[in-house]
Amino acid sequence: MRPYTILSVAMSVDGYIDDATDERLILSNDADWDRVDELRAGSDAILVGANTIRADNPRLKVRSERRRAEREARGLPANPLRVTVTGSGDIDPAANFFADDHHVVYQGASLSTVVSELFGRGVRRLMVEGGSAVHTAFLTQGLADELLLAVAPIFVGDRKAPRFVNDGTFPVGRMVLGDVSRVGDVTVLQYFPDADRYWLRQCVEESRKCPPSDTAYPVGAVIIDVDGTEIARGYSRETDPISHAEEVALTKAAGDPRLSTATIYSSLEPCSTRKSRPRSCTQWIIDVGLPKVVFGLREPSRFVVGEGAERLAAAGVEVVERADLADEVRQVSPLYSA
Numbered sequence: 001m002r003p004y005t006i007l008s009v010a011m012s013v014d015g016y017i018d019d020a021t022d023e024r025l026i027l028s029n030d031a032d033w034d035r036v037d038e039l040r041a042g043s044d045a046i047l048v049g050a051n052t053i054r055a056d057n058p059r060l061k062v063r064s065e066r067r068r069a070e071r072e073a074r075g076l077p078a079n080p081l082r083v084t085v086t087g088s089g090d091i092d093p094a095a096n097f098f099a100d101d102h103h104v105v106y107q108g109a110s111l112s113t114v115v116s117e118l119f120g121r122g123v124r125r126l127m128v129e130g131g132s133a134v135h136t137a138f139l140t141q142g143l144a145d146e147l148l149l150a151v152a153p154i155f156v157g158d159r160k161a162p163r164f165v166n167d168g169t170f171p172v173g174r175m176v177l178g179d180v181s182r183v184g185d186v187t188v189l190q191y192f193p194d195a196d197r198y199w200l201r202q203c204v205e206e207s208r209k210c211p212p213s214d215t216a217y218p219v220g221a222v223i224i225d226v227d228g229t230e231i232a233r234g235y236s237r238e239t240d241p242i243s244h245a246e247e248v249a250l251t252k253a254a255g256d257p258r259l260s261t262a263t264i265y266s267s268l269e270p271c272s273t274r275k276s277r278p279r280s281c282t283q284w285i286i287d288v289g290l291p292k293v294v295f296g297l298r299e300p301s302r303f304v305v306g307e308g309a310e311r312l313a314a315a316g317v318e319v320v321e322r323a324d325l326a327d328e329v330r331q332v333s334p335l336y337s338a
């Protein structure tokens, strides 16, 4: 397990996060700094690379007294844990980073070890504040859940300056665009880099709406067009006491020509046998001609034996099992672990 991880960066319109001088470049305006402060206050830990400590000597604390007091009122430390990663270990002990004991330095550890260790310390929401090498590592290793890009209306125009990311193998496909907001003259773009993970989490949220049952799992399903637009969504027992999530979403989308190129996401593997209805969700998906299915958890063989993934694949449907989301699916109902 690892924390929900948000990458936060301020950049120029030409993609630079600093200039090539020794002076730190301020890209945010006052309102944007306040937004960043809110984000810090909502995080359990803030991570930066060792070079950012060397270059900027950041404090990495919550600036607003009110927000620090609110954190303490919730039983949290006034500031999030400060975290850095270093290979060399060469960081000035007089840096602001070491201002108090509420910090941790990981030397020579892989990022996946760092994030799981942070989770073990109780960090559930991690904010990563750069710089380029660290952002590149989180994105290329699939460890970023959310990306907040604050685009400042300036050009840097100097290739010696650091860019938002270095070269690397980034997530394939288009990211999901979340909010777009205007903060004075800065535009803040919210992206979800791993689209499959994002949509499966939407399914998990849908599954929380299911009327409870002792004999059927809570499931959520979402159908997404190739361009990333949502076509329909549904959850188990939404429309009648025995309806399945995929069935509900497919019924809402019936006749939509985009289904022939769409993907259906489901928190649980689509069923291959049904006690209550003649047509399984697997069969329904094959009949409609959906080319791709992504699911989080294999159907536990408690109520029926699940062969959805195998049958779909045999029918030529592309099937993606995201076992890394299985725990999030399971957490919705004790039935999954019974």
Ligand SMILES: NC(=O)C1=CN([C@@H]2O[C@H](COP(=O)(O)OP(=O)(O)OC[C@H]3O[C@@H](n4cnc5c(N)ncnc54)[C@H](OP(=O)(O)O)[C@@H]3O)[C@@H](O)[C@H]2O)C=CC1
Residues within 6 Å of the ligand: 008, 009, 010, 011, 017, 018, 024, 025, 027, 048, 049, 050, 051, 052, 053, 055, 056, 085, 086, 087, 088, 089, 090, 108, 110, 111, 129, 130, 131, 132, 133, 134, 135, 137, 162
């Ligand atoms: N505008 C903005 O929002 C921000 C801008 N910046 C700017 O970014 C620049 C610094 O970026 P950059 O030089 O890329 O450095 P980083 O801050 O990304 O730090 C890189 C260093 O982190 C350490 N490290 C350890 N493990 C890893 C790992 N798995 N992946 C990557 N790094 C690891 C290494 O330290 P070591 O060398 O000790 O071995 C490495 O040299 C500065 O100019 C700063 O002002 C920084 C943050 C935000």
Ligand SMILES: Nc1c(N[C@@H]2O[C@H](COP(=O)(O)O)[C@@H](O)[C@H]2O)[nH]c(=O)[nH]c1=O
Residues within 6 Å of the ligand: 009, 010, 024, 025, 026, 027, 028, 036, 048, 052, 056, 057, 058, 059, 060, 061, 129, 130, 150
């Ligand atoms: N320059 C820049 C950012 N830089 C980030 O802010 C950190 C400074 O933290 P602190 O010393 O606590 O204020 C710095 O190390 C870097 O991570 N961030 C932004 O949102 N906007 C900006 O324009």
